[in-house]
Amino acid sequence: MKRFLTLFIAATIALCASAEGVIKQSIIIDKSTFRPVQTDQLTGVNIDPIRPDLSRRPCARIKIFFHQMTREQMGLLEAIYPSGSIQGTKCKVAEGNTVLILEMTAKPATKFYLTHPKFGTSNEVEFNLEGNKEYQLEATLNKQLTINIASNVEGASVYLNNEFKGTTAAPNNICTIADLFQGTYDLRLEYGDRKSESKIEVIDGSNIYFRLDIDDTAPVYQYLVINTNPKSALVEIDGKSIQRKNGKVEVRLTKGVHNYRISADDYYTTVDTVVLDGSRTRTMEVALNPAFGFLKVEHASELKGAEVYVNNRLRGTLPLEKPIPVKSGQADVRIVKNLYHDYNTTLEVADNQTYTLKADLVPNFAEVTITTDATTEIWIDGQKRGTGKWSGELEIGKYTIDCQKMSHEPAHHLLSVVDTNPVSVNYSALKPIYGSLDISCNVDGAKYYIDDIEIGTLPFVDNAVLVGTRTIKIYADGYDTYTETVTIEAGRITTVNAALTAKRTSTTVKSSSGSYRGSSERTSHYSGRRSYHDGSFVQLGFGFDWGFGGGGMSFSVPVEMRMGRVCQLVNGFIGARYNYASVRSEEKYQGNPLFAVHQVSPLAKLRFNVRHWNTYESFYVEAGGMYNLNLSSLYKTKNIAQGSSSALTFTSETKYKIEDVLNKSSVSCMVAVGYGAKLWDISLYGIYNITPTFNGNSLSSWIVYDDGSYIATLDDYEDVRKFIDYRFNIGVSVRIYLFSGYGK
DSSP: OHHHHHHHHHHHHHHHHHHHOOOOOSEEEEEEEEEESOSSTTSSOOOOOOOOOTTOOOEEEEEEEEESOOHHHHTTOEEEOSSTTOOBOOOEEOTTSOEEEEEEEOOTTEEEEEEETTTEEBOOEEEOOOTTOEEEEEEEEOOOEEEEEEOSSTTOEEEETTEEEEEOBTTTTEEEEEEEOSEEEEEEEEETTEEEEEEEEEBTTBOOEEEOOOOOSOOOEEEEEEEEESTTOEEEETTEEOOEETTEEEEEEESEEEEEEEEOTTBOOEEEEEEEOSSSOEEEEEEOOBSEEEEEEEEOGGGTTOEEEETTEEEEESSOSSOEEEESEEEEEEEEOTTBOOEEEEEEEOTTOEEEEEEOOOBOEEEEEEEOOTTOEEEETTEEEEESEEEEEEESEEEEEEEEOTTBOOEEEEEEEOSSSOEEEEOOOOOBOEEEEEEEESSTTOEEEETTEEEEESSEEEEEEESEEEEEEEEOTTBOOEEEEEEEOTTOEEEEEEOOOBOOOOOOOBOTTSOBOTHHHHHHHHHTTGGGGOSOSEEEEEEEEEEEETTEEEEEEEEEEEESOTTSSEEEEEEEEEEEEEEEOTTTSTTOOEEEEEEEEEEEEEEEEEEESSSSOEEEEEEEEEEEEEEEEEEEEEEEEESOTTSOEEEEEEEEOHHHHBOSEEEEEEEEEEEEOSSEEEEEEEEEESSOOBOOOEEEEEEEOTTSOEEEEGGGOHHHHHHHTOOEEEEEEEEEEEEOSOOO
């Protein structure tokens, strides 16, 4: 009868679920976690005996590990077996654990599900069970709950387990959080710089309302300044890394105790606390203890340039400017230089100790001298070393020596350097390679030249002419010179048949128009250009350039020397410019800030006169370069502040060291197009900075704006940085030239 009632209840629940549609189950049995704990009696851990069922059939034990359900809630669970052939004992909860233990008849395809008077039924699962075996399974209470968090302030941020959940809202300063499972949570409320923390237990049916107030006492702040040695050390305060300002750590903290940690490579880490009383800025000097020593290397003068390696890392070349820092402990030192054997040693380095090492490298080379005839090239292992004779150092080993000369057979030699004793070798002259040359001419007795060397008179046959390209010239009185280039090949005859032509006499014939042609015409052509030669060859010019770019304006005063006349194709210029450039940002920053730069720039350029209108006027293009020497920089504004945040002194003008703002020099290229005359020219120009000008080191003063914000470096000042680091400038240029009196 009991079995019948159980089946009836299960069927009724299933029918109700079918009638109402799909109902989300609150209890989920994870079938994928099912696994046997023991496989037989000889392996695994012995288990307590499992009693048979009422029909004396073997039973199996299943331990169900429950998540998000309390032990008390698990005590109300019941197991339902849809098949009438399965018997099971009453569920029990293991002592001290949230583990539900079931024992049931062990059969293939055993089905069961769980019920709870409050949370309903679970999903049905089916397993193949063996008698006297223990199995493991996991289940979860999947019911989601809603809680309310109340506070004494409106707008407080609410976090559960460090996850933001919302803010407290009026009228009761409550934040409602849904979709929570049962369990323990870390609750944190934050409001500005204040926060409160607590641990809460969320259980179904209770604890749906929690209250956590924030201390509304106004916090007291204080600046903490830490100067570290080394300056590159990482500073962490209360677990947060702090960025440096003006080369040091500056951070605003609340009154009280704060933890700090300072660390750097090759130094021992310092961990401590600091107590701030909330009065004024506190400055700390923290010097880390070095976890390294120093290595000093003494050496002979011939070892200059040798490389020093410590633990397989290059640390410098000899001579060293100063001792090398080396991490404490064992250090492998190696000194390497070409032509010497490596020097190796191992040191035990102690903290802050200096070790002096005298390096004596053993030579691994010999002085080698190679000689041959004066015009033969000497190549060693494919590298040309000299002509006729070479002397130098070669490392002990074997080398391939090639002797090469045009029109000669090359020679290959093997040179072995076996020790450090000097080596001297002399190689014989190379064997020439000849071909044959046959020269004939229509004029007997004509002289002939080979490569501008007079050989004799024609006719001529020579069977010993060096191979290669040769230039043949033939001269005879009353005839034009005959020139021909031929290639002489080994073992072949090269033939030249020269036909000289008689020279024509220069005559003038008067035309009907009264003009002369022939040679007299060429004379007239050149005489017509004589006016181009008038005027000075060297002129001194000065002018004024005005331009803009990069957010500011500039002007320059150039002084230049021009070489060449306007009528020539190319003019050259050398000279110098004084440059002044400035930027204003009146609209963005109140107080009329001004930044100015002064430069002197030596320059050189070429001008190409592409079209002439007359003797002294032309259209031109020019290109050149400038080397800019930065002289000074100036920053002016009523908003420059000096001193600490509690005692600011405002000044109207501050001058900086040039290296604090600008690189000492830069290089620019320039192009221009314009119109030039004998004594003046005008052009449009463009200047491009090839190398950057901006340096961006820290300023010596704060720049405070009307809104209370401030910057500490020019890198933060967008308009100034844009202006200083400008890359392109365009403008108008005017020049006036003076005759120097030369070259007329």
